[in-house]
Amino acid sequence: MLAEPARKFQSLAMAEPRSQQRLPKRLSRLLVVGFAVLIGLMSVLVLNSVLNLRAQEARVAGTVELRNRKIELATDLLMATYSRHNSLVYQTIVGDPFEQDDHFQQFIKWGYEVGKARNALRAMRLDGFETARLADQDALLARIVELHDRISDLARQGRAEQARQLIAVDLRPDNLKFIDSVDQLEHYERDRIQAELDAARSASRRAIFVAVGLGSAIVLLACAIAYLTYRQMGRYADTIDEQMRALEQHSAQLKHEATHDPLTGLANRSLFYHRLTEALTRAGQDQLKATVLYVDLDDFKPVNDRYGHAVGDSLLQVVAGRLLGSVRTTDTVARLGGDEFAVILLGVGEASRISRFEEAIRANLVRPFEIDGAELVPSCSCGHAVYPDDGVGMDTLLHAADERMYAAKRARKGGAAG
Structure with missing residues (x-):
């Protein structure tokens, strides 16, 4: 009778290692499947993210x-x-x-x-x-x-x-x-x-x-x-x-x-009109005066004809820099095209102040300088219009400034001829 329990005990002892050997294999399979699923899901996620991006x-x-x-x-x-x-x-x-x-x-x-x-x-x-x-x-x-x-x-x-x-x-x-x-x-x-x-x-x-x-x-x-x-x-x-x-x-x-003008870096005609509209609006609201100043270079075409367009472009760039140096940093200087420039002077309307600005521009421009061995002495004709003395509309002011500028140019040519 003692032999029967001993045989049962021996059989259980022999069965335990087999059970312990099977458990890790099952876990391994589960882990492998789990990792395979995780890797598959991650692969799908990566692929989907990359394609979406x-x-x-x-x-x-x-x-x-x-x-x-x-x-x-x-x-x-x-x-x-x-x-x-x-x-x-x-x-x-x-x-x-x-x-x-x-x-x-x-x-x-x-x-x-x-x-x-x-x-x-x-x-x-x-x-x-x-x-x-x-x-x-x-x-x-x-x-x-x-x-x-x-x-x-x-x-x-x-x-x-x-x-x-x-x-x-x-x-x-x-x-x-x-x-x-x-x-x-x-x-x-x-x-x-x-x-x-x-x-x-x-x-x-x-x-x-x-x-x-x-x-x-x-x-x-x-x-x-x-x-x-x-x-x-x-x-x-x-x-x-x-x-x-x-x-x-x-x-x-x-x-x-x-x-902006690509040659001189100044405001172009479009920005000039925009700034002038803003300046007139502010002048009207704050009861200020504003002046539009036209500046036209004298005898620019002969420079192009004699020295070439490269020298003419360099001249325009120098003139642009001198115009900027002749006015306040808050003023707008624009190139309207060719050799025509314009300046917006907000808060300026007295004849004496306008005259000082024009004299400063002429004095700065007339200084001689050398380009590619050619000495040039630029000069200009100026004309201005004052808001609201000469008109309240932009077109009226521009027309008045243009007329005065051409009158100054004719007077200069007449004086030179005399």
Whole structure:
């Protein structure tokens, strides 16, 4: 009877090691399956994240390129609109038929550029807001073109006063509405770019956090995979941030190029009109005076003819620097085109102060300097108009300043002839 319990005890002792050997194998299988599942899930996560980021990067790049092209076209449209209006205004200002015809040709040219920019915009993929803005512009252009034709005909018939009256009373409100519509379109494109970039940045960060959160919840192998995924996503996030910085720099460069003269770095005609509008508004609100000063170089064409355009360009750059040195840092100095410059003096209206500014400009410009072995002594003719003494409208002031500048030029030539 004692042998029976002994045999049972021996059989149990022999069975225990077999049980202990089977348990680790089961755990190993489970761990292998678990790690395989984790690795598979992580692989799916990594692949999905990479594909999403690449798709997002492509979408952002496509959106930025498309919106940026629309911004460029809106800028071109705005510049062409300003130039067309200016050509029309000059038709009513100049008295020489040949000059009138030249400005009329410029008027036709800039009208073609307006249509070209608008057709390019219309050919692109547009949303509801963009389509509505173009429709608004179509309605405005119908009236503007009709007024342009009437004004141009009046100017060519010698009825300049009636033409200027039409510009001031009928054309100017529609022009401002048209420019405001183009500005709205440009700002809308910039806002959409920023919205797309913000959405891309948020989506990238969410993807990164999800991947990191999932990776921190699994074993060391899954954590290692999550870390590698995080690094990969970080690189794509850096790429998007670099694109954003490049876009901001490019947008700033486009804005600067649209508002500044590329040769001299001064404000161009578009920015000059904008600053003059702001100055007149502030002068009216604060009961200040403001002066518009036209500066036209004397005998600039012979310099180009004799020494070449490179020397002429260098001369314009030197003149630009001297003009800046002749006025206050708060004043606006602009190059209107060719050898024509303009200065906005806010808070200046007394004849004595204006005379001091003009004398300082002449004194600075007349100093001789040497370019490529040629000694040049530039000179200029100035003309000014004071708000509100000479008028309260921008066109009236510009016309008065232009008339006085040409009167000064004629007086200088008459004195030289005498």
